Amino acid sequence: MNHRKEAPRPDVSAVAALDEPTRRRLYDHVVRQPGPVSRDEAAETLGLARKTAAFHLDRLADESLLDVVYERRSGRTGPGAGRPAKLYKRSRTEVAVSLPERHYELAGRLLAQALEESEATGEPVRAVLHRKAHELGAQLAAQKGTDVFALLEGNGFEPRYDGDAIVLGNCPFHALARDHTQTVCGMNLHLLQGVLEGLDERCFQACLEPSPGHCCVRLRPASPPPAGTR
Incomplete structure (x- = not known):
């Protein structure tokens, strides 16, 4: 008998992403802030390497658990204002998993x-x-x-x-x-x-x-x- 191998459901994959301790700490930190959080801010607050924070924040964004926005933190505009920073905030996507499945x-x-x-x-x-x-x-x-x-x-x-x-x-x-x-x-x-x-x-x-x-x-x-x- 052939058994079809199904791809993981997106909500299950998203919840599984939070099983990694550092990623969960970053998620909890971001959603508790009143505004979007930068990689540098998250890394400094949690005592992480910037590259580590960036990797996990991007993974959370890939799973639609966080949204990415771009803003200039300097408040300046026009030439010389610099590139907008990549920031993270809570996603509007709602994730729920129940076993057995409920609706x-x-x-x-x-x-x-x-x-x-x-x-x-x-x-x-x-x-x-x-x-x-x-x-x-x-x-x-x-x-x-x-x-x-x-x-x-x-x-x-x-x-x-x-x-x-x-x-x-x-x-x-x-x-x-x-x-x-x-x-x-x-x-x-x-x-x-x-x-x-x-x-x-x-x-x-x-x-x-x-x-x-x-x-x-x-x-x-x-x-x-x-x-x-x-």
Whole structure:
């Protein structure tokens, strides 16, 4: 059997970069400062060689943990003012890693959108939530442009075949689904129905079939149309 070797996820790589003690000290120093920090300032404060500080700061920037900006620290402009200094500051990129994979922010956005639209239109919250989840599933399918198994795998559902069906070994909304089962599992069902529709995947249908150790949704082979219909 061939096992596909996947490249590390960017967020995992970013967190791994902070495992190096000197790099972590530099990161902590930069993000605690009120303004951007130069290589010389960081090196002097932490007692490092400038080359060492520069190497680790650039690695943090490569991982999108820090942003790079260029400013003239002398305050002078025009000829003779010198080259702008390379400075580092906290990145706006948010990095989060969870094992198993969770997507609570996605669930939170859907629930907030449903509540706001329901208040504005009078449509029941659950109906709006199901529609928004379905739309998001279709959007994910359009963005990824791949097959359903790969899309589910890429979004943390841990799919695997069980005969002709696909079971999902992980629920990205596990804690929410445990405490608010009907709401979250219904949202998840419509999300995956949207994925199937967006991929024009007619071989499977998403069904609610909760079972221990699995996501509440299972993809079963689609029922064939009744005889005489198209």
